[in-house]
Every structure is written in structure tokens, then in C-alpha cells.
Amino acid sequence: MFKIVKAILFVQALFLLFPLSAQQRGIVRGKVTSDFEPQGVIGVTVAELDQNNRLINGTVTNLDGDYIIEVRDNTNRLQFTSVGYQNQTVEIAGRTRINVNLADAITELEGAEIVGYRRTNTGALNVADRDLAIPVSKISTEEFEGVQASSIDEALQGRMSGVDITANSGDPGAGMSIRIRGVNTLSVDASPLIVVDNIPYEVNVSSDFNFATANEEGYSQMLNIPVDDISEISVLKDAAATAMWGTRAANGVLLITTKRGSKGRKPMVQYTFRGTYTPTPPTIPLLNGDQYNTLMQEAYYNSNNTPMPFDTYREFLQSPDDPYYFYNYGANTKWMDHLTQNGYIQNHDFSITGGGTKAFYRFSVNYQGQEGTTVGTSLDRLSTRLNLDYDISDKLRLRADFAFTHSDTYGNYSDETIKNSRSVRSVGYRKMPIMSLYEYDAEGNLTPNYFSPESNSQGTAPDTYNPVALANEASPGH
Structure with missing residues (x-):
């Protein structure tokens, strides 16, 4: 009988406790403002803390600074925190509406130091x-x-x-x-x-x-x-x-x-054009044909104390009775004017760069066309490159690089010596200005052939070759 009475008393005690516990829960509403934002502060964190400062529940304010939170115990506290404002904690004390005005948090830094190692x-x-x-x-x-x-x-x-x-x-x-x-x-x-x-x-x-x-x-x-x-x-x-x-x-x-791609980068397309113009470079002042003929005869006379023997040096006779030598060695040829030209460079660069979280890439195409200031010199180059990267993990990365280049380079003759005395420019400076660019036949008729005698007063082949002929024949298309 005593045990039954004890059980009944225990059940009655539970019924008495439930209403008490239900009374401790509640809904709290309110608005958070500040002197700077009197209409309401957005994004303020509202947290319910118990007597031991443990977090029980939480919410954030809306666009108007309003909040609503269900509290577990109306004897707990509400804490309001937001960046740029001082934290504020208030007692609930059974209230259902709590409005808070936050004070601005002003912090003065003495200094900030950032250290980086290259x-x-x-x-x-x-x-x-x-x-x-x-x-x-x-x-x-x-x-x-x-x-x-x-x-x-x-x-x-x-x-x-x-x-x-x-x-x-x-x-x-x-x-x-x-x-x-x-x-x-x-x-x-x-x-x-x-x-x-x-x-x-x-x-x-x-x-x-x-x-x-x-x-x-x-x-x-x-x-x-x-x-x-x-x-x-x-x-x-x-x-x-x-x-x-x-x-x-x-x-x-x-x-x-x-250059390579980078992580998390949207595809970026880039095109660059660069152009350069190079005018014909100035040359060393040279004698014309008449001056050269006169000075060569004077030089021979000063060295030998006798007039120049035209039987041996027929190119200096300048006699119409000998049409072949008269026309082929009676010109005023400016050799360097025929060997130089205006130069230019055109450079086109096209690239696509991008990447995701693990894979990134860069693809590029370049074309360069260059015309030298010496006739017969040029460069055409087409190159492409593809760089691929894939991060398998933080410690393992796969890389693949592909490159292809095709170029056509046109250059003049070189004797592969230190002085390179037989290059077209070197020969052009030494070439007799009395020589004709194209050859005349024995009757004085102009032919389409370049004039390159086997021998003359300047020596024998190959020192007597026509530099303009070699430069033009080295040009693209010949």
C-alpha cells in the first residue's frame, strides 16, 4: 500500500513540473539599431546564453534590423554581436520584446606588418x-x-x-x-x-x-x-x-x-599586335663613278710615276670605241642603294588562358614577319604552345607542355670568317662604282644578266661577284 501511494505522489509531482518548465520557454522579438543606422542594423548575431555563457540558440537580424528568437529559458541572456559594433549582452528577465541600440566599436591600430619572402x-x-x-x-x-x-x-x-x-x-x-x-x-x-x-x-x-x-x-x-x-x-x-x-x-x-594558366580563372582571350618600321640606314659616303675613275688614275701615277696602262686596265679607259668596257665600266652605280631597303617587323600574339579547381591551361599562337634592311634578308615564323596542368592532390601535379614552331629564314651569303669580307654589304662598299648593275653585250646592248666579270682590276672570282645579284636571288620567291 505504501508503494502505491509513493507512485501516485511521484506522478503528481511530474504534472506540477511540466507547467513550470513550459513557462520558462518563450518567444522574444525586437529591433537592433545604432546611431549610424537608426533604421536597423542588418546581420547582427543574436545569441541566447545560459548562466555559464554556453550558446543555447541563435539567429540574425533581417534587412530592417528585426529579429525573432525562441528562448529555452526566459532567465537566460541575449548577446548581440556585429562587426564594427561593440558587443552587448542583456537579461531576458521574462520579457517578450527587447530593443537594442549598439554602440560603434572604434579600434585604433598601432601598426600592421606584412612579411613576404620572395x-x-x-x-x-x-x-x-x-x-x-x-x-x-x-x-x-x-x-x-x-x-x-x-x-x-x-x-x-x-x-x-x-x-x-x-x-x-x-x-x-x-x-x-x-x-x-x-x-x-x-x-x-x-x-x-x-x-x-x-x-x-x-x-x-x-x-x-x-x-x-x-x-x-x-x-x-x-x-x-x-x-x-x-x-x-x-x-x-x-x-x-x-x-x-x-x-x-x-x-x-x-x-x-x-606563362601558364591559373586556378579558378574564367577563360580569357587576349590578342596583341606590335609593329616596327625601320627606315633605310644611312651608309658611309662613297665616291661616284667619275670621281673613282679619276682618283684611281692619279693613285697609279703617284705610285708608279707613269700613267695608267689602259691595255692592262681597260675598265678605266672609258672609250666609246670599245662598247663592252665603255658601258659596263662607265656607270655611276650606288651599290648600297641597291642593297638596302626599309625594314619592318609585325608581331601577332593570340592566347587563351583559364582554369578550374584542378585543371588549368594556356594556349598561344604567335606569328612574326620581319623584313631586314638588307635586301634578301627576312624571317617568317609561326609558333604555338599549349601548357596544361592538373592537380591530383596538394603534393602531386601533372604537367604537359606542347610546342611547335615553323620558321623560314632568308639570309645573305657569308664566308664564315671573322671579317666576313665577302658578305653583300662588305662587297657593296668595296665594289667599283664605275661598274654597271646589268651586263652590256659587245655591241653595247643592255642584257637582263647581272654583270659579274670573271676578273678585273679588283681581282678574280669570287671577289668580283655582283652583290645585288646575290641579294636579290636570296629574296623569297626566287
């Missing part, structure tokens, strides 16, 4: 500059952006200390000689190793490459990389680079990094 790609690792143990020079394409240059080496001229870049000739497509910290050997090649996107770049020249100075023209292959595709160029100047690249890096390393 890193350098050594071809094997990205090393912080402060940890580098070898001297490195770097240059980004921003430093020569807008500069009209047909190749990387041409764009680098005079922009990096300790790196000497000199042109082998002024003809289109001609290579350049690159020396890092000067020439340090007299017996072997002193050219640096070229690395493109961490891959050694071959610059060997085939044995049948015979125009201009073939031993230096290997670097003309750098023309295959358009300047617009370059992101950064680094030069390792110390012999310590051999630790990473072997003995081929004893003369230094030229590291070239090409």
Missing part, C-alpha cells in the same frame, strides 16, 4: 631568396613589356648585370652570342645552358647550317619561344649551378619560365 626557381626547386647560395639575376616580362623584340635574347640586351648579349649580325633570324660573366675559356664553347620550364633546351646546330656564323647561330633557336609566352627569366651565374645541371652548366644557366 622565392626563386633554380630549375630544380623553388628556394627562398634568403636561402640562395648562388648568385641569381631575375627579370620578369613586365620589365620589357611593350618593347619590340623578335627574340628573348634581343629583349634581354642590357637588362641583366653580368650577362653580355651581342648580336652576330643585324639580319632577321640571326642568333646572338650570350656570355655570363664574360668569356672564361678559349678552347671550348663558352655559351650557357638554356633551360625552359625545367627542361634543358638543345641549341646544337646541324653541320649543313651554313648561313651567317653557324657556330653562334644555335641561339637563333631561342626565336622559337615568343617573348609574349615568357613569364620570368633567371640567370644562375655561378659554377655552383653544376651541382644541379652538371658540367654543361659550368658557363652559367639561363632559366626560362613560360
